[in-house]
Amino acid sequence: MKATLAIQRGIPGEAPLVQSFDVTFEPGQSVLDGLRVLRRESDPSLAFRFACINANACKECMMLIDGKVDYACTVRLKEGVTTLAPLPKKALIRDLVTEIAPPDERLQLSSFSIPQDGAVS
Amino acid sequence: MYAALEAERAGASVILADRSLIGRGGATVMAQMTVAAALGEQTPDHWENHLADTLAAGRGLCDERLAALVCEDGPRRIRQMDSWKIGWAREDNHIKQAQAPGHDRPRCVYVDFLSTGPAVSRTLRTRLNGSSGVRRIGDLAIVDIALHDGEAVGATALHLTTGRAVTIAAKAVVIATGGLTRLYSRNSASSNMGGDGYALALRAGAELIDMEFVQFFPIGHLAPRLVGMDPIMWDPFRYKLGGKLLNGEMREFEGDYATRDQRSDGKYVLTRDLATYAISKEVEAGRGSPAGGAYLSFRHVPEVEIRRAFGPVVDRLAANGIDLARQPVEVSPIAHYHMGGIRVDDKLETRVPGLYACGEAVGGANGANRLSGNAITEAFVFGARAGHSAANRALNTADAWTAEAARPAVDLLRSAKRRDAPNMAASVLELQGLMSEKAGPFRSEASLREAVGGLERLTREVGETPVSSANGFDPVLVDSLDLRNMLLVAQSVVFPALARTESRGAHQREDYPGLDEGAWRINQIVALTEGRIDVRQSGRLLQGRDAI
Ligand SMILES: Cc1cc2nc3c(=O)[nH]c(=O)nc-3n(C[C@H](O)[C@H](O)[C@H](O)COP(=O)(O)OP(=O)(O)OC[C@H]3O[C@@H](n4cnc5c(N)ncnc54)[C@H](O)[C@@H]3O)c2cc1C
Numbered sequence: 001m002k003a004t005l006a007i008q009r010g011i012p013g014e015a016p017l018v019q020s021f022d023v024t025f026e027p028g029q030s031v032l033d034g035l036r037v038l039r040r041e042s043d044p045s046l047a048f049r050f051a052c053i054n055a056n057a058c059k060e061c062m063m064l065i066d067g068k069v070d071y072a073c074t075v076r077l078k079e080g081v082t083t084l085a086p087l088p089k090k091a092l093i094r095d096l097v098t099e100i101a102p103p104d105e106r107l108q109l110s111s112f113s114i115p116q117d118g119a120v121s
Numbered sequence: 122m123y124a125a126l127e128a129e130r131a132g133a134s135v136i137l138a139d140r141s142l143i144g145r146g147g148a149t150v151m152a153q154m155t156v157a158a159a160l161g162e163q164t165p166d167h168w169e170n171h172l173a174d175t176l177a178a179g180r181g182l183c184d185e186r187l188a189a190l191v192c193e194d195g196p197r198r199i200r201q202m203d204s205w206k207i208g209w210a211r212e213d214n215h216i217k218q219a220q221a222p223g224h225d226r227p228r229c230v231y232v233d234f235l236s237t238g239p240a241v242s243r244t245l246r247t248r249l250n251g252s253s254g255v256r257r258i259g260d261l262a263i264v265d266i267a268l269h270d271g272e273a274v275g276a277t278a279l280h281l282t283t284g285r286a287v288t289i290a291a292k293a294v295v296i297a298t299g300g301l302t303r304l305y306s307r308n309s310a311s312s313n314m315g316g317d318g319y320a321l322a323l324r325a326g327a328e329l330i331d332m333e334f335v336q337f338f339p340i341g342h343l344a345p346r347l348v349g350m351d352p353i354m355w356d357p358f359r360y361k362l363g364g365k366l367l368n369g370e371m372r373e374f375e376g377d378y379a380t381r382d383q384r385s386d387g388k389y390v391l392t393r394d395l396a397t398y399a400i401s402k403e404v405e406a407g408r409g410s411p412a413g414g415a416y417l418s419f420r421h422v423p424e425v426e427i428r429r430a431f432g433p434v435v436d437r438l439a440a441n442g443i444d445l446a447r448q449p450v451e452v453s454p455i456a457h458y459h460m461g462g463i464r465v466d467d468k469l470e471t472r473v474p475g476l477y478a479c480g481e482a483v484g485g486a487n488g489a490n491r492l493s494g495n496a497i498t499e500a501f502v503f504g505a506r507a508g509h510s511a512a513n514r515a516l517n518t519a520d521a522w523t524a525e526a527a528r529p530a531v532d533l534l535r536s537a538k539r540r541d542a543p544n545m546a547a548s549v550l551e552l553q554g555l556m557s558e559k560a561g562p563f564r565s566e567a568s569l570r571e572a573v574g575g576l577e578r579l580t581r582e583v584g585e586t587p588v589s590s591a592n593g594f595d596p597v598l599v600d601s602l603d604l605r606n607m608l609l610v611a612q613s614v615v616f617p618a619l620a621r622t623e624s625r626g627a628h629q630r631e632d633y634p635g636l637d638e639g640a641w642r643i644n645q646i647v648a649l650t651e652g653r654i655d656v657r658q659s660g661r662l663l664q665g666r667d668a669i
Contacts, residue, residue, distance in 0.1 A: 011593070028346030028441075039546040044597050045590035051146040051311040055351040057239060058145040058311065074349035093282055094594040101259040105143050107280055107287065 001025055003077040005034055007046070008085040009095045018083075025077040030054070031084070032061050032072035035096075047095035048072070063087060063096045122245035123198075123504030124295045124479050124511070129254035131512035136289060137255050138278060140262035144242045144249075146313045147299040148458075148481065149500060152238030154357045155221050155229035157494030158195035163218035163227040168192040170225060175495060178223045178392065179460075179488020180626045181642045182331060186467045187486035191495060191502050198501035199230055207244040208232050219360055221493045223392045229494040234357040235434060241497060261287065263317070264602060265530035266294055266325040266476060267522070273325060273475035274521045277530030279602065284593040286534040290522035293475050293511035296321055296463060297504065300481040301610050302335070305456035305561065306553040309341060309353045315549075315603050316610035318482040322463045323609060327471035329647040330484040331461035333618035334627045336491055337562045339396035340366070341455025344412035347441050352455055354434075355417055356493070358445075361430045366400070367416040367449065368408040374415075375399060394490045394626050397454040397562050404453070414453025419445045454562060458496055460487045460627060461614075464646060469507035475514060479507035485644070489626025537587040537598055545600030548583055552607055555579070560615050565631040569619040576615065580608050609649075616656050617645040 003023050010016045021042055023034045032050055039046050051058035054073055061072040064085040072084075090098035099106070122144055125137040139146055159166040171192040176183050203209055203216070209230045210217045218227040232240040249255055260281040267275040267288065275290040301316030302308040319329055340359070342352040358364055368374045375391050378399040391399060400415045410416050419427060424446040428435050435445070443450060462484030469477045480500040487495060559572035583604050590597035623637035624630050646657045 011591075026346065028348065030348045036546075039596065040544065040550055041547070044544045044546045044600065045595070047591075047594045047596050051141045051313055052151050052351075053310075053312060054348070055151050056349040057151045057351070058141065060142060060145065071349070076348060094591065097594045099282065101142055105257045105259045107258050107261060107282070 001027065001077075001079050003034055003079060004081045005031070005038065006081055006083045007096065008083075009046070010092075011094050012092045020081075023077070029077050030073050031065060031075045031077055031082065034077045035072060035084075047093075047097045049097050049100070060100070062100065122242075122249055123501050124297055124508035125255045126245065126248055126252065127505040127508030128295070128512040128515075129252050129508075131509050131516070133254070133293075133512035133515045135255040136291065137249070137257045138261040138263060138276075138289070139257075139259050140281065140313055140317075141311075142259050143257045144246045147311055148238075148314065149497070150238050150242040151309070151311060151351055152241065152497055153235055153351060153354060154231045154237050154360070155219060155494035156199065156231065156237065156241075156497040157221065157224060157229045157492060158199045158498055159192065159228060160196050160199060160216060160218060160230065162215040166226060166228060168196065171195070171228060174224050175487065175492055178490050178492045178626075180490055180636070181638070182334075182488030182625070182644055184330070184485035184488075184644075187465075187483070187503075188488075190467065190506065191486050191499050194502040194505070195498040198498065198505060202241070202244060202501070205244050205248055207240050221360065223492045224494070234361065234431065235351075235354060238497075262599070262602070263298075263321060264534060266321050266473075267526035267530070268325060268473070269521045269523055269526045271326065271473065272521060273473055274523070274526050277527040277534070279534060279598070281594055281599065284591070284595055284598070286531045288524070288527040288531065290520065292515035292518045292520060293477060295469075295507045295511045296476070296478040296482050297480050297507070298482050300459040300462075301614070302456040302459065304553060304556045304607055304611055304614070305335070306550075306557040307341060307453070308456040308553075309338060309351065310456070315607045316459075317603075317606050318478065319462060319613060320606035320609045322471060322473075322476070322478065322482075323613065323647070323649040325471075325476055326473045326649075327476055327478075328464040329461060329613055330464040330644050331488065332484070332613045332647050333621055333645065334460035334489050335456055335562070335614060336393060336458040336460055336627045337397045337454040338457035339391075339393055339400055339454050340415075340417055340452040341457070342450065343410075343414040343453045344451040345442055347443075350437060350441065353457060355450070355452060358419065358431065359417075362419055362422045362427065365418045365421065366396070366452075367418055368403045369410050369416075370408055371416065374403055374408075378402075392490065393493070394562075394629075397627075398629060400452075400454055401563060410451040412451045412453075414451045416449035417452045418449035420447065420449065422446070456557075456561075458491055460484065460489065460491055465507075468510040469503055470510060475518070477507040477511045479503035489628060533587065537589040537601075539589055540586070542584065542588045542601075543582050545583070545588060545597055545604055548579060548604055549600055549607065552576075552579055552604070552611060556611055556614070560611075560618060562627060563629045563631055564618050566619065567632075569615055572611075572615045573619070576608060576611055579604075583608065612654055613647045616654055617647060620645060620656050620658070
């Protein structure tokens with residue numbers, strides 16, 4: 001079976017771009033499974049968060065799936081188009097990744113020693 | 122989290138860095154049920170009984186100091202968690218303790234079936250929220266330990282959100298990065314369990330121990346596909362309801378293998394290593410289930426009983442198309458836990474001054490095979506001990522930080538390039554396939570040599586320079602840094618596995634079946650010396666291997 005994932009991509013300040021990918025799947029597979037296949041087979045730079053993969057324990061893969069806030073690891077892939085977008089009420093970082101950590105668990109850049117040209121690429 | 126809390130309590134100022142959300146990115150939040158400690162609430166018990174069971178399960182290889190620490194200090198940590206309101210299940214005014222395989226009596230506490238790990242994480246997170254001395258920082262992946270004159274003086278990290286290199290000065294560093302089961306295709310791990318801590322420790326000059334012992338959980342879910350539920354969730358079902366393991370001919374087979382082990386109870390016949398062995402052998406003999414495992418059947422349990430025990434879970438299973446009263450599920454071994462890890466002394470310090478480790482990152486306490494429930498106890502006990510030791514050092518040591526200490530890792534991050542390279546996400550998958558096929562629970566000289574060859578090739582393909590695709594949340598860079606660690610850690614498993622020419626616990630050599638007590642009742646130690654992986658046993662250098 002084939003699913004089409006229409007994924008909103010980009011970084012803050014840029015006009016978002018929707019890119020569509022086709023992914024073949026077995027019944028029962030999740031949207032997160034599909035996204036991981038896309039990274040391996042089509043575009044390794046596609047950014048989304050996940051940790052526990054399948055257990056619905058880490059809550060990191062929350063995103064907008066067909067317009068509804070949901071976990072990519074629990075929503076199943078379906079035939080036809082599924083739209084994926086970053087969480088609307090959180091600051092965008094890249095593609096489907098938003099800033100979801102509580103403010104007091106984020107790096108306060110000013111309080112750390114950061115090499116001048118610390119950016120890595 | 123436990124180490125951070127304890128270090129703060131001892132007066133240190135602590136930074137707790139995690140590459141994911143704090144307390145959500147590792148195994149603890151995923152853990153299902155049991156935490157073993159000789160509380161003696163259900164039936165009289167003593168920590169020495171727990172130790173005897175732990176040593177027996179470890180098949181002669183446990184570091185007895187560490188195992189004793191887990192068993193002796195475990196009850197105190199369980200009670201501390203109780204006072205922090207974790208909500209251990211109770212019955213008749215006492216904490217309820219369940220029987221688990223390999224334990225000689227009911228010893229394992231839990232919160233509720235399937236929610237013990239989340240409760241542990243939540244309780245520790247809540248304590249941390251209320252602490253002023255621990256600064257928590259998520260999205261911060263530690264890339265290397267910073268060293269000055271051979272001592273740990275901090276760390277270099279990649280701040281995932283911005284893509285910047287961040288250096289952290291510290292008088293002591295505790296590695297609490299969990300295990301390595303992500304090295305295998307079928308695993309119960311999170312994406313953060315590629316063994317980062319083992320690689321950090323090795324490159325810093327610390328040693329690893331017992332690395333050949335990767336525990337496979339025998340009844341990982343195989344089919345039909347489950348979504349949103351953990352693949353090792355069947356254990357609690359077996360605890361509570363029993364559950365028959367059947368082969369493809371619908372025949373119970375555990376008894377056929379039980380003569381190898383006397384430690385049986387009513388519901389479980391075999392410990393994890395033997396159950397893994399039994400299922401794999403049935404599949405190999407052509408008596409597997411359609412997806413290549415065994416059936417786990419609860420059809421002998423009345424439907425009302427299943428529902429009484431697991432009501433809400435039964436509904437989630439139904440959403441996955443599974444009706445336990447009518448249909449068996451398919452299960453097979455899945456990489457689950459790592460007995461090996463960083464070698465520490467009884468203060469949880471590595472041989473690198475100022476570098477400590479705790480939790481699953483530590484090796485030795487469980488020898489060749491871990492008892493169920495011992496891992497979370499170990500995380501509490503070692504966490505507390507490492508946190509305390511690190512704080513002591515920090516309070517009694519002068520600041521030795523220099524920017525130079527972080528230079529190699531900062532340079533590595535800066536060298537990341539957009540370059541024509543293999544797809545790193547695909548290379549991770551390849552590595553996992555290689556380890557599963559060639560260095561899984563059953564190995565042989567031939568398969569392990571193929572693993573070495575495969576790792577060599579992958580290492581060449583991946584190259585030394587990290588690959589990048591973007592500034593900030595760059596999955597390509599993260600994958601390439603993960604591979605740098607995973608490839609090193611995979612070698613640290615494969616080389617001692619090749620050297621150990623016997624079968625013991627989680628290390629089963631097809632070409633050397635059976636224990637060799639004369640030659641192999643010894644631990645193997647792995648170190649990285651001038652780019653070479655050394656495997657040592659009882660002080661003797663077995664072989665020096667160029668790290669590939
Ligand atoms: C599905 C599952 C079920 C289990 N059930 C049980 C059970 O019932 N009973 C039991 O005793 N044991 C169980 N275990 C084992 C047990 O959960 C683990 O051994 C234990 O939780 C490990 O705790 P830890 O603190 O060492 O590591 P973890 O909880 O794995 O935490 C490691 C942390 O380190 C972070 N990290 C990793 N690398 C880096 C890096 N480079 N930089 C920054 N941060 C990093 C991760 O994001 C994570 O937050 C289970 C394990 C799994 C996977």
